[in-house]
Amino acid sequence: MINQDSIVALATPSGAGAIAVIRVSGEDAIAIGAKVFRSVKGKDLEKQKSHTLHLGHIVDGPKILDEVLFSIFKGPNSYTGENTVEISCHGSTFIQQQIIQLLLRNGCRMANAGEFTLRAFLNGKLDLSQAEAVADLISSDNEASHQIAMQQMRGGFSNEIAQLRSELLNFASLIELELDFAEEDVEFADRTQFHELLNRIEFVLKRLIDSFAVGNVIKNGIPVAIVGEPNVGKSTLLNALLNEERAIVSEIAGTTRDTIEDELVIGGIGFRFIDTAGIRETEDVVESIGIKKTFEKIAQAQVVVYLIDNGQLIMDNGRISEIKIEIEKIKNQFPLKPLIIIGNKVDKLETAQIENLKSEIPDILLISAKQKIGVEDLKTTLLSFVNTGALRNNETIVTNTRHYDSLLKALEEIRKVKFGLESNLSSDLMAIDIKEALYHFGMITGQVTNDELLGNIFANFCIGK
Known part of the structure; x- marks a missing residue:
């Protein structure tokens, strides 16, 4: 499946910049580069050592296109495992296109999305889970997702799976050997050791599967729904969290008629805050649609922030009972979701009123979104719902849905083997x-694969990587 032709692509983001890097990979990459590069010291590129830099000019016949730095990486000691060159040129989009077109005329073709990393995988430079981690690393936008992607790209996850697969494969060989001597009724595989191995594999698989709950939200951002009655300060709270005027704020109840979303990184973890329409009885058709969407967003959220206007509670003592009923409704409807109860506009309360509120609703967090009082405490509370212990201990965390699915299937097969051994x-x-368990292990690392799977994975990469 490995193509022998040379591919070219812009490795840096498209558009003008200080510099741009154009990457070429393939058996003839260095030879093609030598056709268009003129060294300032008259060097012959094809005779230069790997991992060296050379100053010169890209030329199209007598025409000089740009002064560049030319990097040489000879296979197999390159990212792709093939001969690779990188041209660092000035970042003009005109210069970039002129050089790429010149390389195309001299024997290259444009690279497909992710084709450089695909070649690295096919040439054994990294396994499939590491290749996928490259894409995750490129798209990481906070410290936690970056840390997970780096850990997986360095092979932490792959090594765990490879170790389990290797040990299981050894026992599988002994089982197969027993089948060859079935008539002699001999056992080559120690059943006690085999049972211990299955228990260990089951334990590791369960740990990896459980880590997906944390890994998935860290990778995609933890959705937090901000809900409550109209005009309690939900949009003001969103603006305070983001430190910008993201949502429209007014004294008119029902101003927010649709959900507003934005992201914030807290302690290296990405959170997606969703400002929702106020929950109340209304005959306004548009507002009713917004309220319906509010409950949809609560269902999708990992954490729910229920906001209360402290001032309303103080003016009407009966409101506290009503609010407590609403809180219980949300808890009953979404029992597995963490619920943070926030009393807003604390700056308008006296000490005795604050103590009364805390006695009525013990787990309430008092803040003033407008004055930004207690907002940092809210951020700390949100962060407490994320299990960052695995990150601190550098444990393997699964973030990829494909890996999660294969782990579930592998665990199912391991349990079948365990049942068979005990029976x-x-x-x-x-x-x-x-064999089925080994197959699902192999699907994770790419020891078992097909063209359709590879096409789906690498189609999500950017061009040039």
């Missing part, structure tokens, strides 16, 4: 389930 099933039946 004294014949070796030939256990061998079938062992």
Whole structure:
């Protein structure tokens, strides 16, 4: 499946900049580069050592296009495992296109999305899960997602899976050997050791599967729905969290008629805050649609922030009972979602009123969104809902849905093998389930793959990587 032709693409973001990097990979990459590069010291590029830099000019016949730095990486000691060159030129879009077109005329073709990394995978420079981590690293926009992507790209996840697969494969070989000597009724695989291995594999798989709950939200951002009655300060709170006027704020109840979303990084973790329409009985058709969307967003959120106007509660003591009923409704409807109850406009309360509120609603967090009082406490509370212990301990965290699916299937097969071992099933039946488990392990790292899978994965990469 590995193409032998040379591919070219812009490796830096498109558009004008100080410099741009144009990457070429393939068996003839250095030879093609030598056709268009003229060294200031008259060097022959094809005779230069790997991992060296050379100053010169890109030329199209007698015409000089740009002064550049030319990098040489000889295979297999390159990112793709092939001969690779990188041309660092000035960042004019005109210069970029002129050089790329020149390389195309001299034997290159434009690279497909992710084709450089695909070649790295096919040439054994990294496995499939590491290749996917490259895309995650490029798209990481906070410290946590960056840390996870780096850990996976360095092979932490791959190594765990490879170790389990290797040990299981050794026992699978012994089971297969027993089948060859079935008539002699001998056992080459120690059943006690095999049972211990299955227990260990099951434990590791469960840990990796459980980590997906944390990894998925860290990778995509933790959605937080800000809900409550109209005019309690939801939009003001969103603006205070983001430190900008993101949502329209007015004294008119029902100003927010649709959901407004924005992102904020807290302690290296990405949070997606969703300002929703106020929940109340209304005959306004548009506002009713917004309220319907509010409940949809609550269902999608990982954390729910329920905002209360302290001033309204103080003016009407009966409102506290009504609010407590609403809080219980949300807890009953979404029992698994963390619920943060916030009393807004604390700056308008006296000490005795604050103590009364805390006694009525013990877990309430008192803030003033407008004055930005207590906003940092809210951020700390939000961060407490994220299990960052795995990050601090550099444990493997699964973030990829494809990996998660394969781990679930592998665990199912391991449990079948374990059941067969405990039920004294014949070796030939256990061998079938062992092969299935090995297959799903191989799907994660790319030891088992197909063209359609690779196409789907690398189509999500940017051109030039």
